[in-house]
Amino acid sequence: MTTPGPTTQDMLDERYGRGRSPGRRWAIIVGASIAIVAVGLFGWMTFVDAASAVDADTTGFEVIDQHSVALSFQISAPLGRSVACAIEAQDEEHGVVGWRIVEYAGSDLHSRAFREVIPTTAEATTGLVNSCWVT
Structure with missing residues (x-):
C-alpha cells in the first residue's frame, strides 16, 4: 500500500506560509509585546525628561x-x-x-x-x- 502524498492545497499552504504554525503565532505575540513595552518606555522617558525640565x-x-x-x-x-x-x-x-x-x-x-x-x-x-x- 502506498502512502498518499500531500495534496495540492497542502503544497500551496506550505509555499505561501498559510500553515498553522504555533511558532509563528508565538513570534507575533512576542514581537507585539516587545513593541508595546518599547513604546511605553519611550513615553515614560519623555514624561520624566519633560517633568524635570527648566x-x-x-x-x-x-x-x-x-x-x-x-x-x-x-x-x-x-x-x-x-x-x-x-x-x-x-x-x-x-x-x-x-x-x-x-x-x-x-x-x-x-x-x-x-x-x-x-x-x-x-x-x-x-x-x-x-x-x-x-x-
Whole structure:
C-alpha cells in the first residue's frame, strides 16, 4: 500500500506560509509585546525628561557700570525642586566678561522672576541666562 502524498492545497499552504504554525503565532505575540513595552518606555522617558525640565527667559539687562551688569530673567521649573542657573555678561564681540552660578531653593510657584548682578572684568553690552538645571 502506498502512502498518499500531500495534496495540492497542502503544497500551496506550505509555499505561501498559510500553515498553522504555533511558532509563528508565538513570534507575533512576542514581537507585539516587545513593541508595546518599547513604546511605553519611550513615553515614560519623555514624561520624566519633560517633568524635570527648566525653561529660562532673559527679560532684560542693565549695564550698571564698567564692572557690573544687572540681569532680569524668569525661570519655569518643576514645583518644589531647587534650580541652579549659569548667567553671564558679554561684551560687544560676544566675549564673556563675567559670569555666575546662582542657586534657588524649591518653590510652590511654577514660574518665578529674578534680578541678579553679575560682576564683570570689562564693560559689558549684554547679559543673558546661559542655562538652568534642576539640582
